Amino acid sequence: MIRPLLLLASVALLAGCGGSGGDDPEATTTSAAAPPASLTLTLDFVPNAVHSGLYLAQQRGLFAREGVDLRIRVPGTGSDNVKALSTGRTDLAIMDIHDVALAQQEGARLVAVGALVQRPLASLVAAPDVARPRDLEGRRVGVTGLPSDDAAVDQIVRGDGGDPRRVRRVTIGFESVKSVLSGRVQAATAFWNAEGVALRIRRPRTRIFRLDEFGAPRYPELLLVTTPDALRRQRPVIERFLRAAAQGTQEAATASTAQSAAVVEALSAGAGEQAVDPQTAADQLAAVRPALLDPDGEALTIDRAAMRRWAAWETRVGITRRAPDVDALVWSGAPGR
Known part of the structure; x- marks a missing residue:
């Protein structure tokens, strides 16, 4: 199901972006001692348990430790993450995989650098x-x-x-x-x-x-997405972001029942003015926790073989006119296999 906050009205704006998700942007040396670099991430929806690993990493200072000054933005009603990426209002965005496929179909150049969940929601x-x-x-x-x-x-x-x-x-x-x-x-x-x-x-x-x-392939419902141009400019900081986000998500996914309260507290604190009901968030976390990690227990990974099965299914069931180009869509440096 596609969230209402992820509209495709501005996909044409991305058609002129250079590069391809399957080609490595120019390599740049990454250093843990690099000065803090700002990075903006826009969520797909209001803060909820699926985002808990990001807020846990933020609260525990994992992004700061990696030299990333991360700002997490909550989209407003009618927001368009494709347009936000194309205009540089955000460096990264969480997007529903079907939104990404439809945007690519209309000419957008998007690059998935990680997957927030490992199965359909x-x-x-x-x-x-x-x-x-x-x-x-x-x-x-x-x-x-x-x-x-x-x-x-x-x-x-x-x-x-x-x-x-x-x-x-x-x-x-x-x-x-x-x-x-x-x-x-x-x-x-x-x-x-x-x-x-x-x-x-x-x-x-x-x-x-x-x-x-009921017969659909397993695919990552929510992707961490950027543009090829942004990836060229900010590859080192995006790589550091991914390390911290993966650690936070892994810790949220493996938290004991007692530790889950701290995960929910991090989500509530990070959400700010966006009210988070603790009991609902705890129930959501319990439900989504198994979907946060791949079979090897790793977070944020993208299974390329699973993506190819999804691409064939996406067009077979009529969501897109043609199968999404997985090689163009998935960054070759993204975690996974």
Whole structure:
């Protein structure tokens, strides 16, 4: 599911950026003793548990130790991270992988330097009486109207042996929790780590059908993205940022139950004016923690083979007209294999 804060209206602005994600920008010597360099990171959404490793690294001074003066920005309503990258208002941005694919399709030159999570977050959240996805035939399912939502509904229902053409789709915008609780729809597309958690707090018997449990490939839902030009100019500082962010994310993912309170506290403190409910954040962290690390227990890595499987699926289900160019999209220096 694509978040509303990641619009594609300005993708053409990036078409003229030089370089390619698959080509190494000019190498520059990196030094831990380098003077602090400023770097701005724009989130994909309001602060929540999926960002906890970044805020933990910030609170513990891991970025400062790497010589990075990091500013974390929260996007406003209607913000466009593609435009923010193209105009230099941000150096890095967290973007939904489908937004990145659609931007590339329209000519944007984006480079993924890391992955915040290692699996899809898209799902269908459903009322307790929906035992399995194929039970949604003939019933109302809420979608935002974005192509990734329709692809998710098709994949999950078909993956359970149902006929997605028989699902009655209702455009609800980004009101999945409210719409399912009110009975307006019997299910809705949502992120299982956010809306799914919120629904289960209100209605513990809520059903959650995750996309990659019904035939979709595993892919990293949220990518850390920059532009080739920015990567050329700031490669050393971006590399240092990645080291600190990976350490913070790894610590958040492996925190014990007792230590999780400190992770949530770091998130709440870093979020500033963006209110974070501690109990909701703790529940979100428990849900998303396994998705923060790859099978080897590493954070922020990008599996190139998984990305190629995703690219083929992306066009097969109709999200993009052609398969995304993974070699251009993934920086060759990004962690992973």
